[in-house]
Amino acid sequence: xxxxxxxxxxxxxxxxxxxxxxxxxxxxxxxxxxxxxxxxxxxxxxxxxxxxxxxxxxxxxxxxxxxxxxxxxxxxxxxxxxxx
Numbered sequence: 001x002x003x004x005x006x007x008x009x010x011x012x013x014x015x016x017x018x019x020x021x022x023x024x025x026x027x028x029x030x031x032x033x034x035x036x037x038x039x040x041x042x043x044x045x046x047x048x049x050x051x052x053x054x055x056x057x058x059x060x061x062x063x064x065x066x067x068x069x070x071x072x073x074x075x076x077x078x079x080x081x082x083x084x
Contacts, residue, residue, distance in 0.1 A: 017044075
């Protein structure tokens, strides 16, 4: 597998998530959050799948490989997010 820019780094993406979470907690106004992990995964997973599928020319095998997922797992997630 060839090396790609920012492979394993993703500092820009990490900062984006960090900034979004700071805003989320600020907007709560001191209220206790509930289910933050599941919320973040749910909100990030669909656009992740959309972009990777687009970049992979909708080739599920290629997208699954890039994501490090089994193709059947990817297909299940695509169905869950109504992307198939």
